[in-house]
């Protein structure tokens with residue numbers, strides 16, 4: 001459904017993405033992992049057109065996404081790495097932001113409170129401002145905003161970072177549940193191998209600007225790639241060194 | 246060859262920036278009315294909450310103007326012109342310019358800091374992913390609120406400035422209260438006031454545009470927001486003085 005071909009992006013002399021090829025099919029949950037600073041967030045930003053790629057193609061339903069961006073965004077939700085909640089609005093207005101344009105505010109508020117409950121935030125949070133939340137609560141409110149309008153395509157940038165293990169497991173289950181129930185397609189970026197197993201159908205490992213390994217999550221434990229195995233096992237490598245090939 | 250090439254390059258960069266700002270301004274102006282509640286909120290912030298600072302500025306300016314004109318006018322036995330000159334000076338020049346500069350300090354900085362912070366914390370990107378045009382949601386309401394509110398602020402400033410002159414005139418310079426007031430109105434023409442109000446609308450546009458432009462193009466974290474704020478106030482202030490000169494030349 002979404003197809004990324006030869007995506008290249010550099011910031012000044014720094015080559016961040018160097019020919020990324022990636023695809024996401026309908027109803028699929030793709031998990032992207034990779035070292036910190038390898039360009040995972042930049043990859044999502046390029047797909048969304050928030051960052052202009054230097055080269056490469058991004059297709060949606062077989063046509064360039066750039067030509068159908070408004071339509072794409074209408075059925076889209078995104079959790080940013082730092083939540084990116086609007087500080088000037090209370091939490092419930094953040095969550096209901098998209099809904100408020102099509103429905104009366106009382107109904108939008110009810111839906112917002114319900115979505116907040118799904119991410120484990122009580123109704124008392126609804127009237128707080130983002131600055132009054134902890135980091136993990138902000139993340140969860142951002143997650144509630146991403147899923148509030150039942151999107152068809154969802155991007156999650158590190159949904160469980162900064163959460164305790166029990167909350168993280170609940171969020172993993174929630175994301176998996178959304179993909180299963182609504183048939184949405186999702187790209188999740190994570191550093192947490194538990195999340196990979198809980199959320200993903202397919203895994204892509206990003207390294208030095210390219211997709212180094214991709215395949216079904218069920219096969220990742222048997223993959224031959226040494227770097228991937230170190231990633232899964234959480235083994236230290238000398239800083240900056242990569243295995244040959 | 247070198248210097249010519251450098252000048253050429255700078256010229257191209259300048260032209261490009263002007264073009265970008267022009268397109269940005271045009272988009273900001275044309276996306277009005279999409280979010281009336283935001284427009285109302287911005288009018289409260291930009292207009293209503295600027296009243297105290299604009300009022301105080303006008304009060305002190307009018308008072309000081311009365312003292313200056315009195316002492317200057319005495320030199321050729323023309324101390325009586327105080328009320329008329331204060332009124333004309335406030336309405337045509339000092340009301341709009343000083344009011345505009347105070348609003349530039351208060352509003353351009355606030356807009357640039359708010360939008361800049363939103364930019365560097367990805368809130369503007371989040372708007373895009375929520376199918377909301379950042380220009381329509383953030384820029385248009387601010388630009389239109391400033392264009393609509395500044396003339397009102399200037400009008401209020403004119404009245405308070407004349408009051409400031411009257412206070413000094415009556416209490417320190419020995420004018421009769423009723424004579425002072427009737428002399429203020431007697432020589433004031435409609436166009437004196439009208440031109441000042443029109444200037445106000447242009448100044449409002451300049452203030453909000455520079456706040457929005459520098460805020461929206463902020464980068465590099467907190468330092469970038471700081472730089473955007475500084476640039477916005479400087480650009481708004483210089484812009485007001487430049488536009489004032491152009492409009493004054495055009496009007497009179």
Ligand SMILES: Nc1ncnc2c1ncn2[C@@H]1O[C@H](COP(=O)(O)OP(=O)(O)OP(=O)(O)O)[C@@H](O)[C@H]1O
Nearest residue numbers: 011014016034035036037038039040041042043081
């Ligand atoms: N606006 C920018 N200007 C310059 N460099 C940038 C910019 N955005 C990202 N980069 C660079 O691109 C690289 C990839 O950044 P990105 O945020 O995608 O990393 P990431 O894979 O998401 O890392 P993490 O897992 O830590 O979030 C980084 O090295 C960063 O320095």
Ligand SMILES: [Mg+2]
Nearest residue numbers: 040041081157
């Ligand atoms: Mg990231």
